[in-house]
Amino acid sequence: MSTSRQAAQRLLRQAISAEAKTRTSVGVLHANACRPNLPGSEPVASSSHSQTRRYSLLAKPAGSDSTHRAACTCAEQKRFSSRPAEAPPSHSAPTKRKVTLLDIAKAKEREEPITVITAHDYASASWAERSQAVDITLVGDSLAMVACGYQSTTEITLDEFLYHCRAVARGTKSSLLVADMPFGTYHESDDIAVKNAVRIIQEGHMDAVKIEGGAEVADLVRRLTNYGIPVMCHIGLTPQRQSALGGYRVQGKTSQSAMKIYTDAKRLEWAGAFAVVLEAIPSQLASYVTQKLDAMATIGIGAGSGCSGQVLVQLDMLGGFDRFVPRFAKQYLNVAELASSAIKTYSQEIKTRKFPIEGTHTYPMKLSEWEEFLDHAISFDEELEAMDEKIKEQASKMV
Numbered sequence: 314m315s316t317s318r319q320a321a322q323r324l325l326r327q328a329i330s331a332e333a334k335t336r337t338s339v340g341v342l343h344a345n346a347c348r349p350n351l352p353g354s355e356p357v358a359s360s361s362h363s364q365t366r367r368y369s370l371l372a373k374p375a376g377s378d379s380t381h382r383a384a385c386t387c388a389e390q391k392r393f394s395s396r397p398a399e400a401p402p403s404h405s406a407p408t409k410r411k412v413t414l415l416d417i418a419k420a421k422e423r424e425e426p427i428t429v430i431t432a433h434d435y436a437s438a439s440w441a442e443r444s445q446a447v448d449i450t451l452v453g454d455s456l457a458m459v460a461c462g463y464q465s466t467t468e469i470t471l472d473e474f475l476y477h478c479r480a481v482a483r484g485t486k487s488s489l490l491v492a493d494m495p496f497g498t499y500h501e502s503d504d505i506a507v508k509n510a511v512r513i514i515q516e517g518h519m520d521a522v523k524i525e526g527g528a529e530v531a532d533l534v535r536r537l538t539n540y541g542i543p544v545m546c547h548i549g550l551t552p553q554r555q556s557a558l559g560g561y562r563v564q565g566k567t568s569q570s571a572m573k574i575y576t577d578a579k580r581l582e583w584a585g586a587f588a589v590v591l592e593a594i595p596s597q598l599a600s601y602v603t604q605k606l607d608a609m610a611t612i613g614i615g616a617g618s619g620c621s622g623q624v625l626v627q628l629d630m631l632g633g634f635d636r637f638v639p640r641f642a643k644q645y646l647n648v649a650e651l652a653s654s655a656i657k658t659y660s661q662e663i664k665t666r667k668f669p670i671e672g673t674h675t676y677p678m679k680l681s682e683w684e685e686f687l688d689h690a691i692s693f694d695e696e697l698e699a700m701d702e703k704i705k706e707q708a709s710k711m712v
C-alpha cells in the first residue's frame with residue numbers, strides 16, 4: 314500500500330474516532346444546524362426538482378417578516394426627499410423576503426447554485442440588495458485589505474470589523490448576512506470565541522459567523538451551533554494563515570493535503586456547520602467533497618463549478634481592486650477605470666466652469682425675496698462702509 318494511501322486512511326481514522334467521542338448528540342445538532350426552524354423560514358414552494366428551473370430562493374415578497382433594519386431604511390428615505398436618483402433604490406420596493414438557513418439547505422439539496430458576494434459597507438451592500446439576486450451577503454475580512462488597505466487580513470481588529478458589519482447590515486434586507494470572525498477573535502479559548510461571535514450577531518447585526526479552519530475548530534463550531542449561532546467554515550486557502558501557508562497558494566494539490574481537506578469538510582459537517590467555503594483547491598476535489606456531503610453546502614472560490622455555490626469579493630468582480638487579481642476572480646466591470654475617468658472629467662469641468670450648471674445643480678429663489686434681500690444687503694453694506702470710514706478717521710487721529 315502506498316504511503317499516501319496509508320496517510321489518508323490515518324487521517325480518516327483520526328477524524329472518525331474524534332467524531333465518535335462527541336457523536337452522541339449529532340442527530341440533534343444536525344437537525345439544529347441544517348433544518349433550522351427559525352422565525353420567517355417558510356418552506357420554499359415544494360415543486361419537483363429540476364436543474365433548469367429558475368433559481369427561486371429569493372422569489373417571495375417581503376411581508377410580515379420585514380425587519381427593524383428595513384423600517385429604518387424606509388424612514389431614512391422619507392427624510393431625505395432630494396432629487397430622485399436615476400432608478401429607485403432597492404429599499405423603496407421590497408420584493409423578496411429574507412433568505413433563511415432552510416432556503417440554503419434546500420438549494421443545496423436541489424443543487425440550485427447558491428450566490429454569495431461580499432459587501433464591505435452600506436453602498437456595496439445596497440448594490441447587492443438592489444440586484445435582488447444574492448442569497449448570502451458575506452462581510453469577509455478581505456475588507457481589511459480591500460476597504461482598509463491593510464497588508465493582510467490579520468491586521469483588522471474586531472471593533473473595526475464590527476463598524477463595517479453594521480454598515481452592511483443597514484444596506485441589506487433580504488440576503489442572509491454572514492460575517493468572518495477576524496483573526497484572533499476565536500483563537501484564545503472557545504469561551505472568548507463564543508463571546509466574540511455573540512458580539513458579531515448582536516452588535517454587527519449578522520445572521521451567522523464564518524470561521525477559518527477544519528478539524529481544529531470543529532468543537533467550537535459544535536458549540537456555536539448548539540447555542541443557535543449558525544456557522545460557515547472556510548478551508549483550503551485560508552487567508553488568515555497565509556504566513557504559515559507560505560503565501561496565497563493553491564491548496565489540496567497532493568493526495569495527502571486533498572485528504573486533509575476532505576476529512577476537515579466531513580468533521581465540519583458533523584459539527585453542524587451549514588456551509589463551508591472551499592478556496593483555491595483543484596475543482597475535482599471540490600466536486601468530490603461537495604458530492605460526499607449530506608447537509609453542508611460548499612461555497613467555492615477558485616474551486617470550480619462543482620460546488621453548491623460561488624463567492625467572489627465584490628470589488629474583485631467589479632474590477633475595483635488592483636493590488637492583486639487572483640486567477641479565480643472574473644472581472645465583470647472595470648469600476649476603477651470608470652471611476653477615475655469620471656473623477657478626471659469632474660475635475661476638468663470644474664476648472665472649465667462647465668460644472669455646476671445653472672438651473673440643473675442650483676436651487677431657485679423667488680424674485681421678490683431676492684429683491685428684498687438686495688435692499689437689506691445694500692443698506693447693510695453702506696453701514697459697514699460708514700463704520701469703516703469712522704475707524705480709519707479715529708486711527709489717523711491716534712498716530
Ligand SMILES: Nc1nc(=O)c2c([nH]1)NC[C@@H]1CN(c3ccc(C(=O)N[C@@H](CCC(=O)O)C(=O)O)cc3)CN21
Pocket residue numbers: 454455458459466550552561562563593626629634637638639640641
Ligand atoms: N481582493 C481580494 N480578493 C480575495 O479573494 C482575497 C483578498 N482580497 N484578501 C484576502 C484573501 C487573499 N486571497 C488571495 C490572494 C491572492 C491569490 C493569488 O494571487 N493566488 C495565485 C495562486 C498562486 C499559486 O499558484 O499557488 C493566483 O494566481 O490566483 C489568491 C487568493 C483571497 N482573499
Ligand SMILES: CC(C)C(=O)C(=O)O
Pocket residue numbers: 431451452453454455456493547590614624625626
Ligand atoms: C473571499 C471570501 C470567501 C472571504 O473569505 C473574504 O472575503 O474574506
